Amino acid sequence: MAIALAIVLVLIVVGSVLFHLLSPWWFTPIASNWGHIDGTVILTFWITGAGYVAIILFMAYCILRFRHRAGRRAQYQPENNKLEWALAIGTTVAVIALLGPGLFVWYQFITVPEDAAVMEVVGQQWQWSFRLPGKDGRLGLSDPRFISSDNPLGLNPKDPGGQDDIVVEGNELHLPAGKPVKVLLRSIDVVHDFYVPEFRAKMDLMPGLESYFWFTPTKIGTFEILCAAFCGVGHPQMRGTIVVENENDYQAWLAKQHTFAELSAHAQKANLRDGLPSSGALAAAKE
Amino acid sequence: MVEIRVDGAIPAAEVPDVELYHAKSWITKYVFCQDAKVIAIQYSLTAMGIGLVALVLSWLIRLQLAFPGTLSLISPEAYYQFITMHGMIMVIYLLTALFLGGFGNYLIPLMVGARDMVFPYVNMLSYWVYLLAVLILVASYFVPGGPTGAGWTLYPPQAILAGTPGRDWGIILMLSSLILFIIGFTMGGLNYVVTVLQGRTRGMTMMRLPLTVWGIFSATVLALLAFPALFVACVMMLLDRLLGSSFFMPAIVQAGEHLSYEGGSPILFQHLFWFFGHPEVYIVALPAFGIVSDLISTHARKNIFGYRMMVWAIVAIAVLSFIVWGHHMYISGMNPMFGFFFATSTLIIAVPTAIKVYNWVLTLWRGNIHLTVPMLFAIGFIVTFVNGGITGLFLGNVIVDVPLSATMFVVAHFHMVMGIAPILVVFGGIYHWYPKITGRMLNDTLGRIHFWITFLGAYAIYFPMHYLGFIGVPRRYYELGETAFVPPSAAALNVFITVAALIVGAAQIIFFFNLVWSFYKGKLAGSNPWRATTLEWQTPETPPGHGNWGKELPVVYRWAYDYSVPGAEQDFLPQNQPSKGPSRQAAPV
Numbered sequence: 096m097a098i099a100l101a102i103v104l105v106l107i108v109v110g111s112v113l114f115h116l117l118s119p120w121w122f123t124p125i126a127s128n129w130g131h132i133d134g135t136v137i138l139t140f141w142i143t144g145a146g147y148v149a150i151i152l153f154m155a156y157c158i159l160r161f162r163h164r165a166g167r168r169a170q171y172q173p174e175n176n177k178l179e180w181a182l183a184i185g186t187t188v189a190v191i192a193l194l195g196p197g198l199f200v201w202y203q204f205i206t207v208p209e210d211a212a213v214m215e216v217v218g219q220q221w222q223w224s225f226r227l228p229g230k231d232g233r234l235g236l237s238d239p240r241f242i243s244s245d246n247p248l249g250l251n252p253k254d255p256g257g258q259d260d261i262v263v264e265g266n267e268l269h270l271p272a273g274k275p276v277k278v279l280l281r282s283i284d285v286v287h288d289f290y291v292p293e294f295r296a297k298m299d300l301m302p303g304l305e306s307y308f309w310f311t312p313t314k315i316g317t318f319e320i321l322c323a324a325f326c327g328v329g330h331p332q333m334r335g336t337i338v339v340e341n342e343n344d345y346q347a348w349l350a351k352q353h354t355f356a357e358l359s360a361h362a363q364k365a366n367l368r369d370g371l372p373s374s375g376a377l378a379a380a381k382e
Numbered sequence: 383m384v385e386i387r388v389d390g391a392i393p394a395a396e397v398p399d400v401e402l403y404h405a406k407s408w409i410t411k412y413v414f415c416q417d418a419k420v421i422a423i424q425y426s427l428t429a430m431g432i433g434l435v436a437l438v439l440s441w442l443i444r445l446q447l448a449f450p451g452t453l454s455l456i457s458p459e460a461y462y463q464f465i466t467m468h469g470m471i472m473v474i475y476l477l478t479a480l481f482l483g484g485f486g487n488y489l490i491p492l493m494v495g496a497r498d499m500v501f502p503y504v505n506m507l508s509y510w511v512y513l514l515a516v517l518i519l520v521a522s523y524f525v526p527g528g529p530t531g532a533g534w535t536l537y538p539p540q541a542i543l544a545g546t547p548g549r550d551w552g553i554i555l556m557l558s559s560l561i562l563f564i565i566g567f568t569m570g571g572l573n574y575v576v577t578v579l580q581g582r583t584r585g586m587t588m589m590r591l592p593l594t595v596w597g598i599f600s601a602t603v604l605a606l607l608a609f610p611a612l613f614v615a616c617v618m619m620l621l622d623r624l625l626g627s628s629f630f631m632p633a634i635v636q637a638g639e640h641l642s643y644e645g646g647s648p649i650l651f652q653h654l655f656w657f658f659g660h661p662e663v664y665i666v667a668l669p670a671f672g673i674v675s676d677l678i679s680t681h682a683r684k685n686i687f688g689y690r691m692m693v694w695a696i697v698a699i700a701v702l703s704f705i706v707w708g709h710h711m712y713i714s715g716m717n718p719m720f721g722f723f724f725a726t727s728t729l730i731i732a733v734p735t736a737i738k739v740y741n742w743v744l745t746l747w748r749g750n751i752h753l754t755v756p757m758l759f760a761i762g763f764i765v766t767f768v769n770g771g772i773t774g775l776f777l778g779n780v781i782v783d784v785p786l787s788a789t790m791f792v793v794a795h796f797h798m799v800m801g802i803a804p805i806l807v808v809f810g811g812i813y814h815w816y817p818k819i820t821g822r823m824l825n826d827t828l829g830r831i832h833f834w835i836t837f838l839g840a841y842a843i844y845f846p847m848h849y850l851g852f853i854g855v856p857r858r859y860y861e862l863g864e865t866a867f868v869p870p871s872a873a874a875l876n877v878f879i880t881v882a883a884l885i886v887g888a889a890q891i892i893f894f895f896n897l898v899w900s901f902y903k904g905k906l907a908g909s910n911p912w913r914a915t916t917l918e919w920q921t922p923e924t925p926p927g928h929g930n931w932g933k934e935l936p937v938v939y940r941w942a943y944d945y946s947v948p949g950a951e952q953d954f955l956p957q958n959q960p961s962k963g964p965s966r967q968a969a970p971v
Contacts, residue, residue, distance in 0.1 A: 096753045100761065103838070107765065111845060120849035120875065122785070123867045135782050143772035146736075150743060150768050154761065157746035161682075162753070168953060169684035169946035170748035178744075179688050179737070186736040190729045190775075197779040198722055204781055205718040220545050220636065239633040242640070249635070280715070284636045285540035286648060288713065288788060292854030292867050295785040299715045301649055302539060303632030306715030319866055323788035323856045325533045327545035328458045331859040 097162035104155035108148050115144075126293035126314035126339070128275070131200045133295065138196060142189055204296070207309045211275040214268075217248050218280070218287035218300040221329035223320060224248055225268045229259025229354055239283050245362035249283065250355050258356040261349070266320075266335040271345040275311040288324035291337060299324050312339040402498055402929050414510075416502035417928050418487045421509050423819070425483030428509075429476050432516050436471035437887050439464045448873075448880035450861035458860040459547040462531030465858065466548075467519075469534025470556070473662065474563060475516055477804055481669035482567070482605065483512060485811060486574045486598045488819065492918035493595050495583025495936045495958075497929045499573040508573070511566030518559040525551035532556075533858060535655060538630035538648050542623040545636070553623060557616045564609045564616075574602045583917075585938030589693070590957070592916045592942040593686060596693055597672020600700045601665045607704070608661035615654035622646070652714055656707035663800050664703045668696055670807040671738055674760045676942070677810050678742055680914045681757035682749030683953050685943035688741045695734035702731045712783045721780040728778035732771070739768055750946065750953070754912070755829035759810030762837035763803050769841075770799025773848065788858075791851020794844045802840040809836070809893065816897075817911045821924050822904030828896040832889060839886035843879050850875065915954050916942050 125133060161169075215226040215234055226248055228234050235250055235257015242249035247264060250257040270276060280289055282300035290297040298308045320335035340348070353361075405411035415421060443464050446456045456464075487505070491498050499505045522529035531547030532540060540546050541553055548556075578591070578599045591599075618629040622643075630651040631643030679686040686692060708716065708724035742764055751757065773795040776782045786792065809832070816824050853868055862868060910919040922932040936958040944955035955961070 097751065100753060100758070104761075104765065107841065114846065114849075118846075118849060119869060119871055120846075121852050123854055132781055132785055135779065136776065136785065139776050139779060139782055143775050147768055147772055150739060151765060154743050154746060154764060157743065157749070158751060158753070158761070161746060161749045162751050163683075167750045169682060169750040171685065171946050171948055172687070172748070173685050173943070174688050174690065175744075179691050179741075182740045183733060183737055186733050190732050193775060193779055194726060194729045197781050198725060201718075201721050201725070201781040204784070205721070239635050239640075242635040242638075244638065284634050285543060285545075286537055290788070290854075290856065292785075297784060297788070298713050301715040302634060303647055304649065304715055321854075321856055321865075325462075325537070325540070325858040327540055327543075328462065328531075328547065328860075329545070331458075331861055331863060 097158050101155040101159040104151055104158070108151045108155075112144070112148065115140075122295075123292050124314075125295060126312060126316065126318060127295060128311040128313055129204075129295040131203065135197050135200050139193055142193060146189070204308065207277045207307070208275045211277040211309050213277050213279065214270075215248075215279045215281070216289050216300065218282040218289070218322070218326075218333075219284050220327055221322070221333035223266045223268075223289075223333070223335035225263040226250075227261040227263065227349075227352075229261060231256055231259060234279070235260050235355070237281075242283060245359065245366075246355075252359065258354065260355045261352045262355055262358055263352055267338065268335070269338045269340060269345055269348040270312050271342050272312055272315050272339050275309055277307060277309045280306045280308075285326045286324045287322050287326050287333065290321045290323035291318050292321070293318050297323055312337075315339050315341065403502060404928065414506060416498070416506045418491050418499045418502070418505060419819075419926065421505055422484050422487035422489075424509050425479055425487060425512065428513055428516060429480040429484060432471055432520070433476035433480075435520075436468045436476060437890065439468040439471075441884060441887055443468060444880040444883040446860065448877045459528075459531060461860045462533070462858075463529050463547050463552070466531050466534050466536075466556075467522075467529050470560075471519070472801065473534065473666070474560070475519065477666045477800075477808075478567070478605070478662070479512060480808060481666060481804070482574065482598060482602055483509065483570055485594075485669060485673065486602065487570070488815065489594055489918060490574055490577050490598060491581065492818075492921065492926060492930055493592050493916055494578060494581055495586050495917050495931070495938060496577055496581035497931060497935070500576045500581050501573050504569045505573045508566050508570035511562055511569065515559045515562035515566060518555050518562065522548065522552045522555040522559075525555065527551055530556045535652075535659075536619070537655075538619055538622065538651050539632070539634055539643070542619065542631075543634070543636060543641075554620065557620045557623075560616050561613060561620075564613045567605060567609060571602045571606045574598060575606065583935045583938060586917075586957075589690070590938060590941045592672075593675035593689070593692055593696075594669070594672040594916075596696050597668040597670070597675075600696050601668040604661045604668070604700050604703060605665045608658045608665070611654045612658035615651055615658070619651065649711075649714055649716060652711055653707070653716075656710040657704075659710060660707040661700075661703045663796075664699060666800050666804050668700065670763070670804040671696065673811045674763050674807050675738075675742065675745075676916065677756045677760040677807075677814055678745050679943055679945060680814075680912050681754050681760070682746055682751045683945045684745055684749040685945050686741065687744040687747075688737075689941065689943060691737055692741055695737045698734040699731060702727060702734075706731060706778075709778050709780070709783070712780050713787055725778060725780040729775065732775055732778075735771060739764065739771070754813075755824070755826060755833060756810045756814040756912075758830070758833045758837075759806045759813065762833065763806040763810065765837075766798050766806060766841065766844075767803040769845070770795055770797075770803055774799060785854075786851055788856055789851035790855045790857055791848050793857045794847035794851060797847075798844045802844065806837065806840075809833070812897075814912065815918075816900070817907030817924075818918055818921075819925055820901055820904070821907055822900050823907050823911060824900045824904060825896050828892050828899075832892045832896065835889035835892075836886055839882050839889065842882040843886065846875055847879060910956075913952070913954050915940075915944055915956050917957055920956050920958050 217224045235254040237249045239249050280300040282302045287300040294310050296308050296310050298306050318337045322333035527548050527550045529548045530552035621627040622631050628643045628646035630648050631646040633644045634641045675686050706728045708720050709728045909924040938957045939960050946953045
């Protein structure tokens with residue numbers, strides 16, 4: 096029994112390592128600047144993996160070597176201060192080796208470069224919308240109170256800074272490659288999470304507050320946005336697309352998008368035709 | 383009343399015996415019973431019963447993930463109800479109840495040398511309130527809309543809004559059931575703590591307690607401090623749901639409709655939930671740590687290595703577990719500066735935890751290892767716990783968490799570390815103490831079959847699952863659908879995991895059969911079949927009678943780990959065996 100168990104433990108260790116090295120399942124190819132995140136994952140893998148292998152193999156050895164046989168008696172050794180402290184210090188060193196690089200990369204992750212462009216992601220069950228600043232380079236104020244069918248993202252109609260904001264509905268956003276972008280996130284109903292596996296970064300959209308992260312898309316291509324915070328029965332279907340393209344293609348796409356002012360005017364016209372006041376005007380009048 | 387003795391080597395505070403309430407009828411002996419041992423069995427059977435529900439739910443979850451769209455009875459609503467109920471049952475109603483209400487009730491009085499818990503009547507109430515909580519939880523399957531499908535974390539706003547299954551009744555019953563569970567637990571928990579502090583027999587100093595008692599005691603203290611956070615969160619959400627208050631509800635526009643909520647904070651709920659939720663991990667883990675220490679020591683015929691370090695590691699883990707909750711919320715949008723603090727505190731916990739692992743393995747070193755069924759499960763625990771522990775170093779280190787959080791990596795991690803690992807200890811503990819509880823041994827062959835299938839099967843389920851997380855497969859997806867970055871081979875992996883899960887689940891039938899069969903047909907155990915040192919094996923009767931100890935309480939002369947003492951005739955010296963020379967003490971008393 097002891098021999099069988101020791102062999103099984105060795106096989107578990109060898110099998111786990113081989114599985115890691117040979118299986119086809121690993122990170123998707125990275126498409127952002129966050130190579131350091133992959134680096135910390137791999138560092139963690141090797142440090143903790145070495146510990147795992149060492150502990151299980153040592154245990155397998157003990158099971159084999161110190162298995163019960165007739166006349167065998169265990170050693171009586173309650174403590175060994177030196178050994179215990181050496182192990183504690185060794186573990187502490189390993190933890191520092193994990194934590195140091197980890198916190199360094201985290202610092203980078205939360206420190207947005209000054210030249211980063213700004214964009215906003217708005218989540219609702221079960222779709223994605225986006226907003227880009229207009230010529231003034233900043234996003235106008237918003238509040239869920241202002242949300243209506245003509246103003247789906249709840250921009251404050253009285254804030255002149257918001258009139259030139261570009262509102263992108265329909266789950267698809269384009270971004271220029273190679274430019275850092277600060278992503279502001281908010282939700283108008285429940286908790287969502289903006290997750291593009293190829294970018295490595297993800298962040299919740301927490302109703303009632305605005306969160307952020309930043310990244311630089313580095314690869315031209317089309318990437319799928321998933322929701323990574325359970326948001327109700329439609330959660331798996333809450334998908335979107337990010338198209339990363341070169342500057343020219345991006346500008347061409349941008350030119351086809353509509354500003355908040357254009358959308359409001361369009362809605363007003365349509366409402367006048369139907370004999371209805373625009374709801375944007377209603378919300379403004381209520382204030 | 384307290385007499386200070388100065389005559390012997392062991393000064394002790396002694397409280398005169400209080401006459402126990404002796405049951406007068408069948409009902410007070412087996413139903414409304416105040417004997418901690420009976421309450422322990424009531425708790426354990428109820429927990430295992432509801433645990434079987436969770437097991438069946440896990441099958442259904444796995445069937446859906448491997449064969450999406452094949453089983454018509456699993457709608458998205460049903461799927462989310464399955465995962466919610468499975469998670470909540472496993473964490474709260476099975477593991478917490480079984481370790482504290484089950485093992486705690488049975489072992490604490492026996493191991494500390496008390497006749498019973500200090501408040502037997504309250505202890506009895508604890509079980510009946512727990513049973514009521516379980517029944518209310520089960521009732522949610524029979525109300526319109528069924529149980530809540532909010533995910534076991536019950537995050538608002540989604541938990542109480544349309545678009546979530548069980549929004550009408552299920553969530554109300556879930557919150558009510560949790561509130562009752564906490565009330566019931568508090569009654570039991572106060573008992574466990576006070577009994578350990580005040581009910582120890584003469585000579586049983588804190589530093590002579592078996593680690594099982596230390597684990598359960600520390601976990602109970604944690605639970606008494608952590609559950610109130612969940613309690614208030616449940617009450618507040620219940621008010622939001624029933625009275626329209628806005629504790630956790632900001633201004634919300636759902637499907638074009640402006641809801642009447644305003645000004646609340648959903649992230650506040652997450653803080654309250656995880657302020658409870660992280661200690662909860664250790665509420666489950668610490669009793670497992672304690673029990674496995676005693677299993678390894680007894681079956682390796684060797685004292686636990688580094689007893690004092692083991693005690694202080696338990697205490698350090700318990701204290702630290704209150705300042706790490708934010709690692710569940712790295713990507714919640716809370717102030718990112720918290721990331722530095724919580725990553726540091728979380729990784730510091732790895733040090734005392736690693737010390738415990740080293741000391742378990744070093745206990746095997748130069749031992750006399752008997753590979754009994756309890757020992758097999760203890761070794762299985764070490765493998766799965768180390769595996770699940772190191773993936774915790776991924777998720778605890780804030781930046782490493784970013785790509786992995788909310789993926790199947792997290793599911794694999796927490797199942798390995800707080801599902802499989804503690805459950806293997808539960809099994810090990812049951813194989814170990816069943817002879818004391820029933821007077822008969824569990825069947826050894828069935829036990830070994832049960833171990834091999836459960837251990838290897840569970841590893842086959844959860845080890846590969848981490849890699850789905852590396853690919854980026856999110857958790858809580860009813861179906862993955864067409865997703866460009868996921869290779870088709872991932873579907874094959876999902877089928878493999880499901881087959882393993884079905885086999886492991888089915889293997890538990892062997893265990894339950896063994897429990898029943900051995901109760902009638904098992905080999906007679908005698909009072910101390912494992913030749914163990916701790917007091918529960920030294921009772922005058924097996925199973926122990928009401929009051930545990932006959933006329934005289936045992937007196938303790940030594941620590942719990944005098945195995946293979948040089949010069950001693952036998953390879954174990956019971957704690958209540960006097961010795962001529964000065965008894966070894968782990969620490970100055």
